[in-house]
Amino acid sequence: MNAPPYLSIVGWARNDGYTPNYAKRLEHSIGFLVRQLDRHRIPSEVIVVEWNPPPGSPLLADQMNGFLGGTSHASVRFIVVPPQFHRGPRGWQKRGMHVNNAANVGFRRARGRFVTPKALDTFYSDKLVSTIGRLDLDDRRVYRCDRLDARMEAESWLDLADDELLAALARHVVLRNGRLTHSIDWKMRDLHTNACGDFILMSTPRWHEIRGYQKDPTVLCLDSDSIALHAAAAHGASEVHWQEECIYKVVHGNTHAQRVATIWKDWQLKLDHYLILRHRRELAMNLRVWLNYPRRRVRGLEEILAPSIERHFVAKAARYAKNDTSLVTNDADWGLARESLSDRTVVRAAWDTP
Incomplete structure (x- = not known):
């Protein structure tokens, strides 16, 4: 590798039919993201943590290997976490995904100067990628933007070209997940926690400082993104809320608020x-x-x-x-740091030489 990338985007996935046409949605969103990163010339990597692959189903890494084509600026890595690492937390038999643990695997192995989590079925606005593409992010900041939920009536949007898809998403927004006003009785910082699990962009050392998402003894993984945002602030990161940039999410029947x-x-x-x-x-x-x-x-x-x-x-x-950094929410070996996991680059950027 010549030099580390500027940006790492960490997602998590499992080939279990989480939503209708899940594999196609995933393929579409990853391809869309890679083309954006390439167009804005951002040295970057997209990390897909394939968590607890279901027996009898093909690996997503195998299904998607080759569909992305060439790229000069964005690499795509699949890290596969075998089923034995999923066992133990309450509910593991019924839910095959542990979002905190999967994300932490990616955070821990990210090579970028800056890292953000990303639900893999969301889409970045072109303004968001353009802003990141200025390559002037500050290590002392944590960056947030709003998520806009769009309701698309048919699956035909999966076949739209990139610019047509962004235009369609903008036309069909049904909810803006903007900044919420917290009760003054809660005595917390005024941070933009609403839907923050879709975009918390900060430096890699900051993610290591707070030890990623908190350890959760269940598979529910509630509140972890918000806790991470507050932990980063306690460690000195000031929040920047981008107003014009956004993320789009196509609403489906299994979103967090509905569950x-x-x-x-x-x-x-x-x-x-x-x-x-x-x-x-x-x-x-x-x-x-x-x-x-x-x-x-x-x-x-x-x-x-x-x-x-x-x-x-x-x-x-x-x-x-109160800047109480003695509150530590994960172990020192968070993100399965000691484990050797399958890590395959299915698309390699020009900066990413073995």
Whole structure:
């Protein structure tokens, strides 16, 4: 290798039919991304972590090997994580993907100066790639942008040319995942956590400093992207929210917001309402942390009752707001650092000499 790339984009995948036409969607989005990176001349790599491949299904790395064609600036790597590394967390038998662990494998092995996670069925706006292509990112910053959800009525969008697809996505936006206003009672930094798992761009040393996404003993992996953003801020990264740049996501029936439900018990609701009516909001929020309610349930894994967002996220973010970097959410060997995994480059850029 001559010199390390400027950018690493880390995604995760599994050939299990997560959405209809999943392999075709994946092929389309990776090809689209590679062409963008090449057009804007960004020395880069796209890392696809193929997590826990289902037995009897072909590897995505084999299916997609050769479809991308040539590229001068973007390499594509597939890192395969065998099934034995998936066993153990609660729910592993029912859900074959562990997003935190898969992403961390890619973060740990990324060669770029800057790294961002990316859901592989999303699309970057050309403005976003153009901005990155200025090659003037700051190691002291963490970069965010909004995700725009688009509803496409037919699968014919998979056959559109790149410029036609971007135009169609822009026409069919149904939701902008913009910055949310957090309760002042949460005592956390005002950071753009909404849909941040689709784009948290920061330096590779920063990802190593916070040890990637937090360790999760379940396969739910709730709040981890938001916690990572707050951890980075505690370690000194200031947030830049790009306003004109964006990411598009084609809405399907298995998105995060459609799967997660909040579970209240009657006494919890009554107590919460009582305290808020008497202007004791801070006490109400503290009780949610201390007593861990309302819990959350994820469709398809109803047997796992997840912690409240206040216990799981808000309490950590409040500590990070005080720059408490003693809060470490993962082990020193995060990302299966000690394991030798299959790492295959299916498309090699000019900068990427073996």
